[in-house]
Amino acid sequence: MNAHQTPTHQTQTICDAVDAAFDAQLAFTAELVRHPSLRTQEGSAQDLLYTAMQQRGFEMDRWELDAVQLSEHIGYGPTTVSYEGMTNVVGAYRPAIQIGRSLILNGHVDVVPEGPEESWSHSPWDAPIIDGWMYGRGSGDMKAGLVANLFAFDAVRAAGLLPAAPIFFQSVVEEECTGNGSLSALQRGYTADAVLIPEPEEDMLVRANTGVIWFTVRVAGQPTHPREMKSGFNAIDAAYFVMNKLRRVEERWNSQKNEHQYFQNLDHPINFNLGTIRGGDWPSSVPAWCEIEVRASLYPGVTAEAAWSEICEALAAIDQDPAGNTIHTTATRTGFFSEGYVLEEDGDAERALAKAHENVFGSPLKSFTTPGYLDGRVFVLYGNTPALVYGPISEAIHGYDERVDIESVRRITKSIALFIASWCGTVTE
Ligand code: ZN
Numbered sequence: 447m448n449a450h451q452t453p454t455h456q457t458q459t460i461c462d463a464v465d466a467a468f469d470a471q472l473a474f475t476a477e478l479v480r481h482p483s484l485r486t487q488e489g490s491a492q493d494l495l496y497t498a499m500q501q502r503g504f505e506m507d508r509w510e511l512d513a514v515q516l517s518e519h520i521g522y523g524p525t526t527v528s529y530e531g532m533t534n535v536v537g538a539y540r541p542a543i544q545i546g547r548s549l550i551l552n553g554h555v556d557v558v559p560e561g562p563e564e565s566w567s568h569s570p571w572d573a574p575i576i577d578g579w580m581y582g583r584g585s586g587d588m589k590a591g592l593v594a595n596l597f598a599f600d601a602v603r604a605a606g607l608l609p610a611a612p613i614f615f616q617s618v619v620e621e622e623c624t625g626n627g628s629l630s631a632l633q634r635g636y637t638a639d640a641v642l643i644p645e646p647e648e649d650m651l652v653r654a655n656t657g658v659i660w661f662t663v664r665v666a667g668q669p670t671h672p673r674e675m676k677s678g679f680n681a682i683d684a685a686y687f688v689m690n691k692l693r694r695v696e697e698r699w700n701s702q703k704n705e706h707q708y709f710q711n712l713d714h715p716i717n718f719n720l721g722t723i724r725g726g727d728w729p730s731s732v733p734a735w736c737e738i739e740v741r742a743s744l745y746p747g748v749t750a751e752a753a754w755s756e757i758c759e760a761l762a763a764i765d766q767d768p769a770g771n772t773i774h775t776t777a778t779r780t781g782f783f784s785e786g787y788v789l790e791e792d793g794d795a796e797r798a799l800a801k802a803h804e805n806v807f808g809s810p811l812k813s814f815t816t817p818g819y820l821d822g823r824v825f826v827l828y829g830n831t832p833a834l835v836y837g838p839i840s841e842a843i844h845g846y847d848e849r850v851d852i853e854s855v856r857r858i859t860k861s862i863a864l865f866i867a868s869w870c871g872t873v874t875e
Contacts, residue, residue: 546871586840591644
């Protein structure tokens with residue numbers, strides 16, 4: 447093959463094909479944002495994706511998550527909801543001729559709660575485009591990426607090329623709370639030579655991330671009439687005391703950041719979030735109980751079991767509050783129970799993506815550490831598969847007025863398309 451002419455021409459043809467279909471891509475992304483795929487309510491969004499994949503001629507698979515089977519896996523996060531009716535969707539592209547390397551294009555369809563809707567500028571379930579940003583819950587995290595996977599494939603096909611290796615398009619649930627969706631896809635037997643996940647990562651590649659644990663701590667109090675309040679013991683006050691003790695674990699783990707490669711330069715890589723609090727029965731009784739739900743993170747290389755043991759030890763060491771009241775806590779795992787991962791530097795998949803990225807962006811691919819959970823861990827830790835978590839610029843994910851940068855989506859889609867062509871190889875139609 448002539449060293450330059452043909453690949454350059456092919457690159458341009460693929461990028462032009464992304465541009466040509468970009469309005470349709472945005473329209474489909476907006477349609478997907480209009481399906482509020484909150485936890486347990488992902489069905490209609492999955493229907494939409496199922497149809498979109500089926501129309502592309504993929505071999506379709508859709509199945510309900512099985513908590514019993516999942517619970518046999520070390521990466522399982524205990525679920526607090528029933529998985530009845532909660533499904534993953536996978537569309538498989540299987541070429542007649544296979545010469546390249548196989549690929550999983552993964553994304554999660556679930557979105558986090560929108561919070562008080564009146565605090566949004568527009569409905570979180572609409573998807574207006576304003577000043578180059580598409581708004582809406584899930585726009586950035588990560589429906590733009592999920593849709594980019596499909597349209598990147600389309601662009602390769604529109605350029606008159608057939609990818610020459612199997613590609614599995616995965617739309618999974620449960621990424622925001624347990625990570626059981628991608629885990630279920632792995633258990634179902636889906637593996638490949640690489641996986642790409644277009645999470646909103648600021649046009650960069652994730653080198654390392656944290657693991658995450660979710661747990662509930664129940665704190666017991668002593669109820670009494672408020673007229674003799676001092677004879678009782680307020681469980682809600684005690685829960686804050688307990689949380690402050692957990693902050694010491696958080697502080698200790700942050701002080702260890704220099705022992706963890708890729709985390710030294712982060713200000714505060716380990717964050718314990720007091721996410722919810724419930725307690726008491728009504729205003730005129732000193733609260734008898736309080737429950738807090740906490741999200742904690744851990745460095746890659748630290749097992750979830752080891753981190754959990756430290757948390758449980760810290761809780762067990764709490765015996766009294768400063769007033770001498772006995773504190774009794776019960777801790778339960780209620781979601782993520784995951785380890786972080788590190789993407790090995792300069793692997794084949796990364797090099798192929800870096801080249802694609804450079805062709806589109808005109809600058810080298812940067813990598814960085816993100817101190818949150820990513821489904822990439824399922825593939826790296828349990829599938830022995832390099833995970834390229836790489837996606838568009840966003841703002842306010844998990845916040846009000848979540849939005850994704852439209853031109854960034856366009857460029858990322860081009861990168862993914864070029865990556866598909868080089869990683870999977872192509873034959874002309
Ligand atoms: Zn996400």
